[in-house]
Amino acid sequence: MYSHKFLSGQPVPAIVSAMPLPMAVSPVRGGFPSPAEDFAVTRIDLAKELTQHSLCTFILRLAGDSMQGIGMLDGDLLVVDKYLKPEHGDIVVAELDGEFTCKRLYMRNGQFMLRPENPTYPDIRPKDGQCIEIWGVVTSSVKRFRTV
Numbered sequence: 001m002y003s004h005k006f007l008s009g010q011p012v013p014a015i016v017s018a019m020p021l022p023m024a025v026s027p028v029r030g031g032f033p034s035p036a037e038d039f040a041v042t043r044i045d046l047a048k049e050l051t052q053h054s055l056c057t058f059i060l061r062l063a064g065d066s067m068q069g070i071g072m073l074d075g076d077l078l079v080v081d082k083y084l085k086p087e088h089g090d091i092v093v094a095e096l097d098g099e100f101t102c103k104r105l106y107m108r109n110g111q112f113m114l115r116p117e118n119p120t121y122p123d124i125r126p127k128d129g130q131c132i133e134i135w136g137v138v139t140s141s142v143k144r145f146r147t148v
Helices: 046-050
Strands: 021-022 041-045 057-061 077-081 092-098 099-106 109-117 132-142
Touching: 041 046, 041 109, 046 099, 099 132
Parallel strands: none
Antiparallel strands: 021 041, 057 077, 077 132, 092 099, 092 132, 099 109
């Protein structure tokens, strides 16, 4: 019920290598259109932009709809940093009874739970003897709108 299969259960290391892509200097507005400015271009390295601790960062593919409330959808790529200490409110990948799941971490007033971002799913509260391990903190989500 809570299971999310990530790339056949195998996390893929996020190898940091140069991947400079062109990036316009001016941001694009999400509201009303603005007059076009000169289209100056710089280069941005997505690997450097998305990873802080490259040796501890992995890419996982999300499966399921339990995180749709924050725009994380089935098929999105998750950038997961295992170096970061999980904090209340972080989106995390946790291992629950041998299976991975992606949820928001809740740690307040002595309570610990994993919360989905979809009201059709219940919170996950550890039961006696149940092992929940926080595997890593999700730092970014990459989504594709069109396949090539």
